[in-house]
Amino acid sequence: MNVEEAIKTNKKIPLESRTIIHFFLVNNKINEMISASLKDFDVSLQQFNVLRILRGQKGEPANLSTLNERMVTKMSNTTRLVDKLILKGYVDRVVCPSNRRKVEIRITDEGRAALEKMDVNMEVVENEILKNLSSKEMEQLNELFNKF
């Protein structure tokens, strides 16, 4: 993923700008690859993320604000994201009995089964994305990311 080639320029780009542009380029690539691998299941990356959070609850339900806190990309409409997962039968949602302002969202058995299949695809695509990086280099990346 070379910057100058990707944006078809032969100008010298300052290191700061170049770093940020490079970031976006790699991000787009990762996004495309992951989205493609989830396409079979007709879920977006965000929806997949929510399913994983719900599975991580180990039977405990989550409410919307919990989901928002834990989502990798906080988006401004988790209600409608959950609506879509309900339509697919992957989650259900009931009003919280102890506090009727809240909702209780749970992953269904169907959602869990689908998620297990997605996991397989995800592992494949993650390895594909990172195939040129050693463990040491990944550690290095994580260290650098901590500085942001």
Next chain:
Amino acid sequence: MNVEEAIKTNKKIPLESRTIIHFFLVNNKINEMISASLKDFDVSLQQFNVLRILRGQKGEPANLSTLNERMVTKMSNTTRLVDKLILKGYVDRVVCPSNRRKVEIRITDEGRAALEKMDVNMEVVENEILKNLSSKEMEQLNELFNKF
């Protein structure tokens, strides 16, 4: 930008997944900061990008496919993105006389003036984003990004 804290988990995340999640988290942060700094000018990051490409043309017009080639984030509707820049008076578009299938898109003086103001904001926000990284670390990041 710590992963576990950002997504409020205390689970151990495998290095591969962690790297990719970390990537998204930092990318979201960069996106937010840049979008916020462009908000004063009522342009999106993509629109800003197009303006910069047009300025880089040095008077030569660009057509849509050229823009698409050079955009950092290739989006599937550059026509409508350009529509919006025209509405703002920042660019103009005419049918290419030598090949009526193509269009010629140019930045206007008004667009150029606005872009110069944006540049100032951009430099500030880029420095803010990268304030904890040395030049050497940025180089390192760019090297690692080349492996994607």
Next chain:
DNA sequence: TATTTACATTTGTATATACAATTGTTGTAC
């Protein structure tokens, strides 16, 4: 207990993005 404040989610609306189909133009083969 009535009123106000804070909370949690949902809804409305505008904008952004993705993808496919369409339109109009040019080039090519016969």
Next chain:
DNA sequence: GTACAACAATTGTATATACAAATGTAAATA
């Protein structure tokens, strides 16, 4: 020259995302 393929951009439609306002509930205060 006509038919067909390739090209470049636009349009239609569906979905995604952002932001603000509205709804309904619970807690706090007087």
